[in-house]
Amino acid sequence: MKVFFEGVSFMYDVIIVGGGPSGASAGRRAGKLGLNTLLLDKEEFPRYKPCGGGLSDHAISYLDFELPEEFIEWEVTGARVFFKGQLIEAHKDHRLSVIVSRYMFDNLLLEKAKETGIEVHTGEKALCCREMPEYVEVDTNRGTYRAKFAIVAEGAQGFIKTCVRPVDTKEEYGICMVTEVPADEKEIEERLGKTIELHFGVAGGGYGWVFPHKTYYSVGIGGVVKDLTHPKEIMLEFLKDNGFSGNYKLHGHKIPWGGLKRRVAGSRVLLSGDAAGFVDSFSGEGLAYAISSGQFAAEVIAGICMRGGKIKDLNKYESLCQAEFGTHLKYSFLFSKMMHNFPDRTFKIFTSSEKMIDKYLEVVDFNIDYKDYLLWALLNFKLR
Numbered sequence: 001m002k003v004f005f006e007g008v009s010f011m012y013d014v015i016i017v018g019g020g021p022s023g024a025s026a027g028r029r030a031g032k033l034g035l036n037t038l039l040l041d042k043e044e045f046p047r048y049k050p051c052g053g054g055l056s057d058h059a060i061s062y063l064d065f066e067l068p069e070e071f072i073e074w075e076v077t078g079a080r081v082f083f084k085g086q087l088i089e090a091h092k093d094h095r096l097s098v099i100v101s102r103y104m105f106d107n108l109l110l111e112k113a114k115e116t117g118i119e120v121h122t123g124e125k126a127l128c129c130r131e132m133p134e135y136v137e138v139d140t141n142r143g144t145y146r147a148k149f150a151i152v153a154e155g156a157q158g159f160i161k162t163c164v165r166p167v168d169t170k171e172e173y174g175i176c177m178v179t180e181v182p183a184d185e186k187e188i189e190e191r192l193g194k195t196i197e198l199h200f201g202v203a204g205g206g207y208g209w210v211f212p213h214k215t216y217y218s219v220g221i222g223g224v225v226k227d228l229t230h231p232k233e234i235m236l237e238f239l240k241d242n243g244f245s246g247n248y249k250l251h252g253h254k255i256p257w258g259g260l261k262r263r264v265a266g267s268r269v270l271l272s273g274d275a276a277g278f279v280d281s282f283s284g285e286g287l288a289y290a291i292s293s294g295q296f297a298a299e300v301i302a303g304i305c306m307r308g309g310k311i312k313d314l315n316k317y318e319s320l321c322q323a324e325f326g327t328h329l330k331y332s333f334l335f336s337k338m339m340h341n342f343p344d345r346t347f348k349i350f351t352s353s354e355k356m357i358d359k360y361l362e363v364v365d366f367n368i369d370y371k372d373y374l375l376w377a378l379l380n381f382k383l384r
Helices: 021-032 102-114 185-192 231-241 287-305 311-341 343-350 354-364 370-383
Strands: 011-017 037-041 054-056 074-076 078-083 086-091 097-099 119-122 126-131 136-140 144-152 173-182 195-200 207-212 216-224 251-256 269-271
Touching: 011 021, 011 126, 011 136, 011 287, 021 037, 021 102, 021 287, 054 287, 078 343, 078 354, 086 354, 102 119, 144 287, 173 231, 185 195, 185 207, 216 231, 269 287, 287 311, 311 343, 311 370, 343 354, 354 370
Parallel strands: 011 037, 011 144, 037 119, 078 195, 144 269
Antiparallel strands: 054 097, 074 097, 078 086, 126 136, 136 144, 173 216, 173 251, 195 207, 207 216
16 A cells, blocks of 8 residues: 655556446546556445446447456336326337446446456545646545556545535435335346336435346436425325335435536546436436546546646547537537426326337437437437
8 A cells, every 4th residue: 555644655647436337437447557546446346336227238339348248137128207197118229238247246346346456445435626726636534645646536425525516406316216126036027128127206306216127126216306205105196106115224425417518627626427427318328438537537637647648638538528528418418308307297298108208218228429419319209
């Protein structure tokens, strides 16, 4: 362990705060590019992560290794969408996503980062990050570290990101509640097949979900904080309405609204993944943007440290993220705002036909983005 005490220091190229998908992806890319890297996470891995576990094929495409078959618990080709007693089901003729256990998947990503030889400290909590003219300092519960740069990939809940920008207000993030309902594989197969269930109109402007896993259903609700004033009560009602009776442990977590203009780069610190607000505002999906933004952050820093770049080149990070998924997230936010501001009318249109859901699956598949979908939906609505 290389720690800074009383004027004696070791200088890393980069310190990564957070070992989830974004931090681990940044760590793996940094290690492969030859950066002297320290990754910190407050948890010991594997660790529980409240999440439905949907991993799109688009997100998988960013991995630079084959996802082992044993990590795939279910394959998804379509969706069953419910709204006020109405059911619409749509399928594609190919896989859209897989369902994974985040407990296993996140640990896999961290192990893949370790393979590159980076230094990883789990069970060590970062307390703050300070930008200095020539380096950054990160205080933890064990000591203080220095590096030329830092990547903050702590997720939506942390406060280390405040060295770059303020924490999100209640208008800038949503909240989810999730639980696991034990069931055998045959029962899950009979209920869901290769679909996921999405229930609109049950959580303010958000939705509820039922996702299949090998030995349980992942059941949850999510929506904007101001519309979810009693999330526990709504969650319990949602469980009851969908035939799940029992005492289940509920887990809550924050999800930032993507598409908002947030500061994601300081003078020596980059924010990635949920810490940067890179999340689909409508679906809540963030893994694709977590993985890719972590990789971009490492690449930009490597360009400065390893290839003679200038400190101002740190600005390339925001440009890379914007080019890769900025428009998609911007219009996911606009789509989400429409749903939240006019829920009855917009959800009625969204769930009005199989064609509307089928076209939305192309957004999930990343064949089109939200801008394309909104233009198509507007034209389709006018023609009706």
